[in-house]
Amino acid sequence: MSEDASIFELIISVARTIPGDFSFVEEKAGRVTGWITLAHGKDLAASARSLKAIGARLSMITALADQPGDINTIAYHFDIEGSTLTLKVEVERGGSVETIVPLFRNADWHEREFMELYDLHVSGRSNNQRLFLDETVDRRVMQRLIPLSVLSNAASTTMLFEKLIVDREKSR
Amino acid sequence: MKSFDMPVGPLHVSLEEPMYFRIHVEGEQVAGIEITAGHVHRGIEYLTAKRNIYQNLALIERVCSLCSNSHPQAYCMGLEKIAGIEVPERAQYLRVIADEIKRAASNMFNVAILAHIVGFESLFMHVMEAREIMQDTKETVFGNRMDLAANVIGGVKFDIDEAGAAYVIGQLNRLEPILVKEIIPLYETNASILSRTRGVGVINREQCIDYGLMGPVARGSGYAYDVRTAAPYAVYDRLDVEVITYPDGDVWSRAMVRLREVVEAIRLMRLCLRELPEGPLTAGPLPFIPAGEAITKVEAPRGELIYYLKTDGTDIPARVKWRVPTYMNWDALEVMMVGDRISDIPLIVNSIDPCISCTER
Numbered sequence: 067m068s069e070d071a072s073i074f075e076l077i078i079s080v081a082r083t084i085p086g087d088f089s090f091v092e093e094k095a096g097r098v099t100g101w102i103t104l105a106h107g108k109d110l111a112a113s114a115r116s117l118k119a120i121g122a123r124l125s126m127i128t129a130l131a132d133q134p135g136d137i138n139t140i141a142y143h144f145d146i147e148g149s150t151l152t153l154k155v156e157v158e159r160g161g162s163v164e165t166i167v168p169l170f171r172n173a174d175w176h177e178r179e180f181m182e183l184y185d186l187h188v189s190g191r192s193n194n195q196r197l198f199l200d201e202t203v204d205r206r207v208m209q210r211l212i213p214l215s216v217l218s219n220a221a222s223t224t225m226l227f228e229k230l231i232v233d234r235e236k237s238r
Numbered sequence: 239m240k241s242f243d244m245p246v247g248p249l250h251v252s253l254e255e256p257m258y259f260r261i262h263v264e265g266e267q268v269a270g271i272e273i274t275a276g277h278v279h280r281g282i283e284y285l286t287a288k289r290n291i292y293q294n295l296a297l298i299e300r301v302c303s304l305c306s307n308s309h310p311q312a313y314c315m316g317l318e319k320i321a322g323i324e325v326p327e328r329a330q331y332l333r334v335i336a337d338e339i340k341r342a343a344s345n346m347f348n349v350a351i352l353a354h355i356v357g358f359e360s361l362f363m364h365v366m367e368a369r370e371i372m373q374d375t376k377e378t379v380f381g382n383r384m385d386l387a388a389n390v391i392g393g394v395k396f397d398i399d400e401a402g403a404a405y406v407i408g409q410l411n412r413l414e415p416i417l418v419k420e421i422i423p424l425y426e427t428n429a430s431i432l433s434r435t436r437g438v439g440v441i442n443r444e445q446c447i448d449y450g451l452m453g454p455v456a457r458g459s460g461y462a463y464d465v466r467t468a469a470p471y472a473v474y475d476r477l478d479v480e481v482i483t484y485p486d487g488d489v490w491s492r493a494m495v496r497l498r499e500v501v502e503a504i505r506l507m508r509l510c511l512r513e514l515p516e517g518p519l520t521a522g523p524l525p526f527i528p529a530g531e532a533i534t535k536v537e538a539p540r541g542e543l544i545y546y547l548k549t550d551g552t553d554i555p556a557r558v559k560w561r562v563p564t565y566m567n568w569d570a571l572e573v574m575m576v577g578d579r580i581s582d583i584p585l586i587v588n589s590i591d592p593c594i595s596c597t598e599r
Contacts, residue, residue: 094470150533
């Protein structure tokens with residue numbers, strides 16, 4: 067069995083031990099793209115640990131908002147020798163997941179980022195300082211910002227001009 | 239020993255883009271670092287869910303200038319995966335040429351800045367002048383020196399005919415000897431370069447893995463991961479890409495990886511031009527893009543760029559998310575900087591080839 071084939075088999079066999087719905091597609095050069103939707107969010111750390119045991123590296127974390135039923139999904143993408151395995155965790159709006167920073171140090175920035183952009187929380191973290199957005203900006207910006215198209219349709223024009231006029235009057 | 243905190247940034251002479259560092263210093267040495275980002279956060283990820291897939295192609299190319307070709311390429315690959323679009327072979331080869339020409343120009347820019355920080359201005363100008371050969375080539379082939387607009391969903395929107403190929407090879411023939419006979423030996427032997435970069439900003443292989451580092455930074459520490467060989471895309475699996483590594487993990491090693499990768503990029507471009515098959519440039523009219531999701535990865539000049547795409551059957555993507563290699567490199571600066579001198583900070587920051595607009599989006 068070639069090295070690529072044995073990694074393929076290893077990924078599939080470990081993925082099948084993780085409780086949840088598993089599907090995969092075979093890619094070029096014997097690589098695999100797999101998706102696992104975890105049955106329970108509490109299985110996240112244990113699942114991540116079993117991936118780390120086979121040499122997985124955390125590539126990225128993606129948060130998806132406004133899914134049907136007011137559910138947010140957090141997708142953890144792992145790389146194993148060029149293959150990708152994604153663990154999906156479903157979280158209710160305002161809910162939380164456990165941190166995986168003790169397992170994957172680079173999860174720190176990803177967790178901080180999705181906490182400030184979405185109404186999601188991560189438990190067990192020591193540093194919750196904002197990553198990109200100023201502390202004065204409310205959470206959930208990815209779920210509540212006014213689309214640029216609305217702004218560019220001049221939806222704020224009246225308010226803006228009134229404010230300018232008032233400010234000018236005050237300054238006199 | 240006197241301890242104090244020193245602010246660097248967000249606007250600073252040694253930074254090309256805004257980032258704020260609060261550096262804890264003991265005497266002359268860096269003892270700790272705290273990073274505050276967000277100065278150029280533009281909400282591009284949010285905008286991608288408000289624009290259709292074609293508009294996003296133009297938007298995504300503008301996330302960053304130096305790796306501007308990698309973003310649309312990974313994005314197109316995602317849509318092609320979801321819709322089952324088979325990209326023609328000629329387009330696959332042309333995509334590699336676009337990829338490698340950007341890598342050559344990006345890497346040379348970074349090592350030129352290293353010379354500038356060291357104070358070796360004549361070397362800085364020499365490398366930048368040599369890089370102009372690649373910039374002129376991009377302008378001639380693509381009509382633009384930075385954003386190439388090379389990719390479309392299902393292929394490419396540029397072609398290189400016989401005369402074009404001869405021109406590009408001529409340009410590569412001009413650049414390679416300057417690089418191999420003049421620039422690389424200078425970086426390998428010049429005392430000013432070596433004394434400022436050897437043993438500075440060190441991070442070892444295990445720390446790179448721990449921090450999830452990729453690209454020339456990790457390869458400069460001996461970690462031989464390159465998406466072009468680990469998860470080959472386009473026609474990289476046919477090109478026998480050499481993964482360049484150096485063992486020492488210092489500023490110099492990272493620069494040498496980048497320089498050697500320019501030489502390898504020249505070889506790959508030559509090979510692609512020689513093997514370029516006949517055929518169409520695109521897969522034809524765009525088919526319906528169904529609901530689905532995909533993960534794609536490419537080797538950007540700074541390392542692995544990963545894209546996640548989710549579509550819902552409309553022409554507006556449900557979610558586009560990406561992570562650039564610089565994202566992890568910031569955090570690893572605490573390893574590279576601690577114990578080094580204050581005067582080395584700009585060199586160490588430059589050695590991760592930082593891309594702030596890419597990081598913050």
